[in-house]
Amino acid sequence: MSGVHILWFRQDLRVHDHAALKAACLAATRDGGVVVPLFVFGAGEAPAPFLVESLKELDAALEQRGGALHYRQGDPVTVLSELHRQHNLLSLYTHETATAQPSDAEVEAWCMRAGVAWRTFPQFGPAHVSDETSSAAAWDAFMAAPRHEAPGDLPAGQIGIGQPPSLPPASQTAAGGRKAAIETLRAVLGPVSDLSRIGAAATSEVSYIEQLSSYLALGLISVRETWQAAVTARNQYLAAGQEIRAARITELIRHLPDVWRARLIPARHKGVVSRSGLGGQLSLDL
The missing domain is CATH 3.40.50.620 (HUPs)
Known part of the structure; x- marks a missing residue:
């Protein structure tokens, strides 16, 4: 080695x-x-x-x-x-x-x-922005960029694994892991044809960003993956005339820059609103 x-x-x-x-x-x-x-x-x-x-x-x-x-x-x-x-x-x-x-x-x-x-x-947004005018454009460009593919084979080595953590017997309210993160994101966005979800989406007390927050906090899904999936779903709902679902997903899109703004941009720069549109279907891999 x-x-x-x-x-x-x-x-x-x-x-x-x-x-x-x-x-x-x-x-x-x-x-x-x-x-x-x-x-x-x-x-x-x-x-x-x-x-x-x-x-x-x-x-x-x-x-x-x-x-x-x-x-x-x-x-x-x-x-x-x-x-x-x-x-x-x-x-x-x-x-x-x-x-x-x-x-x-x-x-x-x-x-x-x-x-x-x-x-x-950077993973929450672009590393550098110069002013308020450029922040929205920089955010859109970062989020719309192609996602990095997972490697096939790692040029990996082992130097002593250490002690993996074990699960305590206590139960928990939400399942961890990327699989659960993707399932939650798919449930939040929903199929465009699922009209039965429209009423629930309008009256739910738990926002979409709150439902995803634990998964985003650990990076089980990236902000870019979430943004691209949300923009795709929003555009499909708008095309299908389902404005209520589209509005809820737009709120999710508006909240995604919050971590990035808090970390990198002065408080006065609050104007990051996604303008980009992604067409077609978007799939996420485990």
């Missing part, structure tokens, strides 16, 4: 539409070494069942591609330092998180000292 490229999963527990995963695989192919998928639990952290289910499903998706999710517990700098000492880390790949993590500055400083390249990729 000539070196390791760490793919650090945080709020992006999927293999589809995953820019960091794609970049890590390209680096291993180009520069040598292997890709090691990693998830780090906080010291003493007892993961919630929703997270445990989501990690198990992610691990299964990685195994289908010749990889495996590695588990570590502790502060990220300590974990990365130990991995570097044992296995020669070449680079670190991550997606941005919804809010800046307290450890990010420490990780950045450690990477500079250790000579480990850290590349992070």
Whole structure:
């Protein structure tokens, strides 16, 4: 093993539409070494069942591609330092998180000292916008861009899997994992021909974004996947004359930029409203 490229999963527990995963695989192919998928639990952290289910499903998706999710517990700098000492880390790949993590500055400083390249990729919206006028156009362009395909075979290696989390006996209200996320998204958007859902959609007390929030928070489906599916469904409902359903889905589309705006854009930039249209059917893969 000539070196390791760490793919650090945080709020992006999927293999589809995953820019960091794609970049890590390209680096291993180009520069040598292997890709090691990693998830780090906080010291003493007892993961919630929703997270445990989501990690198990992610691990299964990685195994289908010749990889495996590695588990570590502790502060990220300590974990990365130990991995570097044992296995020669070449680079670190991550997606941005919804809010800046307290450890990010420490990780950045450690990477500079250790000579480990850290590349992070936007997933909630474009990385940079200059002003309010350009923000809506930048958002539309980012969301309408082609999704990253999941890799076929990972140039993966194993460096000690660690201790996978186990599910506690307590029940939970929502199932974790990408499969449940896609099922929830499909239930929210519904088939255009399902007229029986129109009344329920108009009177439901739980908004569409609330129904999807847990899945979006862990990145089980990407914001781009959700946006493209929602825009496609909205346009189909409008074409079918089902304005009530279209209006509900438009509200979902309006709320999707909230995390991006809070992270990257000053509070005065509130004008991000999707103008793009996507035609035809859109499918999501497990």
